[in-house]
Amino acid sequence: MEQTIPTMAQMAAEGKEPEILFWVGCAGSFDERAQKITRDICKILHHVGMSYAVLGTEESCTGDPAKRAGNEFLFQMQAMVNIEVLNGYNIKKIVTGCPHCFNTIRNEYPGLGGTYDVIHHTQLIQSLIDEGKLKAEGGESFKGRKITFHDPCYLGRANNVYEAPRAALEILDTELVEMKRCKSNGLCCGAGGAQMFKEPEPGKKEINDERMLDVIQTGASIIASGCPFCMTMLTDGVKHMEKEQEIMVMDIAEITVRANGL
Amino acid sequence: MVGQVIFIIILLGAAYLFGRNVAKVRRNILLGRDTDRSDRPAGRWAIMAKVALGQTKMVKRPTAAVMHFFIYVGFVIINLEVLEIMIDGIFGSHRIFSKPLGSLYGLLIGGFEVLALLVLVSCVVFMARRNILKLKRFTSAEMTTWPKSDANYILVIEILLMTAFLTMNAADYKLQLLHFGHYATAGSFPVSDMIAPLLPSGAGALVAIERGCWWFHIIGILAFLNYLPYSKHFHILLAFPNVYYSNLQPKGEFSNMASVTNEVKAMLDPSFVPEPAGVSLFGAKDVTDLTWKNLMEAYTCTECGRCTSVCPANITGKLLSPRKIMMDTRDRLVEVGNNIDKHGKDYTDDKTLLDNYITREELWACTTCNACVEACPVNINPLEIITEMRRYVVMEESQAPASLNNMFGNMENNGAPWKYSQADRLNWAEKE
Structure with a gap:
């Protein structure tokens, strides 16, 4: 990357405290596609001049997939260790690149001693737009293109965040088309509840293929989302349907970066 | 007098049986582990008013929502009429509210009749959705013999109760027009006056129909009440406390053990x-x-x-x-x-x-x-x-x-x- 990524350890060594901690998450750290989105979120933070840092090698899984799978021990072990690190750096505000990290830190860490102001990156983008710090200019034009938004379950139903990602699309002057199952009625991509890490149970079809029917019905050329697991499932779904030529899957952060030519 | 005694015995018996079954359900529920849902009472009353009383989550499926609303309002409001039936049964009176309420009574009866008809029509449509259209929701794997029959029993009972109610009114109305005995004029009967021509015109037969339907209706209601604890229809009572004790946290938050x-x-x-x-x-x-x-x-x-x-x-x-x-x-x-x-x-x-x-x-x-x-x-x-x-x-x-x-x-x-x-x-x- 052009800019260097500030870590909490460096900041603390220099006696500085960033305005916000960027919680990257496991997918954002290791999955190749999600890594790109992570860099895009950093580009946005850099572009608006927000002081931020990441934990880097001090970050560890929030424990979300362990908790959803029923392994509360492992979840709380992860949570306590993470909370110790976060509290150690006196973290107040966190932006996450993943709805699962967002949900876990926001809702489940307070009961274990970790209370922070947690937002998802689409909420950060929305507030930057509202403050006038982020526009859609200087980059690729999305004008006239049909975009549909796939609501990640842990952003939407789990936390009632429906408008922020849409606000990031609305300033593009595109045609935002909703799927038949959207917002609180949105259909899961199939990855939640630790399904990402196991083979699906026997059934008639894959959940992401079912979701593709909704996407195709809209005639959208871009599926936007805000979750690395949805990203994987939707991208696979597009492949299964052999629609790679017609439909792109993009994170809200990627779209924002492109629209601003960052 | 004999009628009153029989009525009181049936009423007390039904109340006793219902109380015993409800106590059993309560005991079973309390076999569960403890969890604290006593916080934020204001928020709990609000969500109960909105979701249980106001049925706001029903509207996602509008057809079912509208018909369910008719049955729900019908159930709640027609129960006012059941109050009168109870008092009449205990004291041997006939339409005790008709005099003190005057013209308002006629209006109320008219309203009950319209609701009764809406309930009846809704129940028939619901039965058709289950048994003729066979909506997927009602025919999937777990909908085995008992759940399917339970649903049909509820709808059939409601249809019978509403039919008895309207037939009773029709006979009563006809007797009023004949100025027979204690059947004093008590307002208009917008739905049952359409049934009235189908009934015999002899006063004796009309009294028999009116009394028969009256007893069938009230015994039917008490029997239905006692069916509730065995049936999925228990939701008409438990929906309220169940929504009151809702999880008020974000849905994504799982409990920390x-x-x-x-x-x-x-x-x-x-x-x-x-x-x-x-x-x-x-x-x-x-x-x-x-x-x-x-x-x-x-x-x-x-x-x-x-x-x-x-x-x-x-x-x-x-x-x-x-x-x-x-x-x-x-x-x-x-x-x-x-x-x-x-x-x-x-x-x-x-x-x-x-x-x-x-x-x-x-x-x-x-x-x-x-x-x-x-x-x-x-x-x-x-x-x-x-x-x-x-x-x-x-x-x-x-x-x-x-x-x-x-x-x-x-x-x-x-x-x-x-x-x-x-x-x-x-x-x-x-x-x-």
Whole structure:
């Protein structure tokens, strides 16, 4: 990357405290596609001049997939260790690149001693737009293109965040088309509840293929989302349907970066 | 006089039986673990007013919502008429409210009649949806003989009750026009005056029809009341407390198990002295390991299947059906309760909710997407039961699917669900 990524350890060594901690998450750290989105979120933070840092090698899984799978021990072990690190750096505000990290830190860490102001990156983008710090200019034009938004379950139903990602699309002057199952009625991509890490149970079809029917019905050329697991499932779904030529899957952060030519 | 005595005996008998069955349901619900839902009473009253009384979650399916609304309003309002029937029955009076209420009475009766007709029509349409159109929601796997019959019994009983009510009014109206006996003119009967021409014109026959329908209607209502505790129709009562005790936290927030917190703290800090906690299982193997709220939800479920129809696992042909999770929980709880009645409270059979009712394949198909929770018109949460049972399978039995055990291992060893080293966590910054 052009800019260097500030870590909490460096900041603390220099006696500085960033305005916000960027919680990257496991997918954002290791999955190749999600890594790109992570860099895009950093580009946005850099572009608006927000002081931020990441934990880097001090970050560890929030424990979300362990908790959803029923392994509360492992979840709380992860949570306590993470909370110790976060509290150690006196973290107040966190932006996450993943709805699962967002949900876990926001809702489940307070009961274990970790209370922070947690937002998802689409909420950060929305507030930057509202403050006038982020526009859609200087980059690729999305004008006239049909975009549909796939609501990640842990952003939407789990936390009632429906408008922020849409606000990031609305300033593009595109045609935002909703799927038949959207917002609180949105259909899961199939990855939640630790399904990402196991083979699906026997059934008639894959959940992401079912979701593709909704996407195709809209005639959208871009599926936007805000979750690395949805990203994987939707991208696979597009492949299964052999629609790679017609439909792109993009994170809200990627779209924002492109629209601003960052 | 004899009529009054018989009426009072039937009324008291019905009230006693109903009270006894409700007490049994209450005892069964309280077999569950404790959970505190006494916080934020103002918020709880508000959500009850909105979701239970106002039925705001029904509107996602407008056809069903409108017809359900007719039946619901009909049920609540026609009960005012039942109050009069009760008083008449006890004191041997006839339409006791008609004189004091004057013209308002006519208006009320007119309103009841219109509602009764709407209830009747709605019930007929609902029966058609179940038995002729065979909507998928009402014919899927767990809708076996009893749930299907239960639904039809409820609709048939309501149709019969409304028919009796209207026929009674029609006969009464005809007798009023004849100025027969104590049948004093009591307003207009907008619906039953359409039935009236079908009835005989002799006063004797009309009195027999009026009295017959009166007795059928009130005995029918008392019998129906006593059917409720055995039926999914119990939702008409439990929907209210069930919504009052809703989870008010964000849907994505799963409970942090305090028993685990104690052990984890002790593990991380040897000087930590855990608060003494009662010995209990991690998670749920049987209904008694669930909370009383989970059990109340099982009795509240009216098997509408909105949850199952939006479940991504179910839609794609997996075994999981959130509605079945609730039905199994209730069936098992009733079984546990019956065992207590028969053999005393320490009796245990060799069955459990896990495996005998809910299979592991069902549990592992869940994506925890909360669609079922969102869909439920009375705020039932099948996901909580699924999670509690996963906790039992994973923490008590160590029987998670192998791939999930791999994921747990990775997380323990390198702080990520995949086999990547924590030292490589910032490598993304070097690329591009």
